[in-house]
Amino acid sequence: MSLITITEVKKRFGDNEVLKGINLDVDKGEVIAIIGKSGSGKSTLLRCVNGLETINDGSISVAGAQLLPGEAALKALRLKIGMIFQSFNLFPHLSAGRNVMLSQMVVKKTPKPQAEEMARRMLDRVGLLHKFDAYPDELSGGQQQRVAIARALAMEPLGLLCDEITSALDPELVNEVLAVVKELASEGMTLLMVTHEMRFARDVCDRVVFMHEGRVHEIGAPDTVFSNPQTPELKQFLGML
Secondary structure: OEEEEEEEEEEEEOOEEEEEEEEEEEEOOOEEEEEOOOOOOHHHHHHHHOOOOOOOEEEEEEOOEEOOOOHHHHHHHHHHEEEEOOOOOOOOOOOHHHHHHHHHHHHOOOOHHHHHHHHHHHHHHOOOHHHOOOOHHHOOHHHHHHHHHHHHHHOOOOEEEEEOOOOOOOHHHHHHHHHHHHHHHHOOOEEEEEOOOHHHHHHHOOEEEEEEOOEEEEEEOHHHHHHOOOOHHHHHHHHHO
């Protein structure tokens, strides 16, 4: 059974229809890259899956449970699916370790000792256990993003949504974050990623989704999508890279 099922999802902002009937199934353990020009609806789709945006039509289900409005339903959803953003969204007044502990304690009501143990394990997983007591302004952008990944992992999600998580980083810091994501993929984590990192999409992902003007325009294995684009729009997009 699919972990995430997106069926005929439409999203409008006023008169602007940003998503025009999206259909996509994400299987457990699958790694999917979403590519496309700015404004094609990629990030909006992830925000809809996480309940940050309310869909106008269609349905989204996660682990067999339909996404419904209301705080209780959204809380249950976000325990299943984590999201990592372009900006790291760390609390500047809290250490890396405390940032990873906080959501566990607030959302899951995890006791502090267990939350700290989990935070240490997840920071170790992203190679930053030695930065447990460091504050965000003492960390590089790449390290801050890895803390954000550790924070998401500490909630023990079934899958992760990654919204251009390397786009705010200096080029030399991109690889350290992608290395963590690649490791997660190899361990079987379900990943739905909006990314501009085409080499990563080709090497690591199971499928690539090309979105264009609010629709899934092409979808397939990376070799097929990159080597044999079927539409002028995808050919043009790849030619611009």
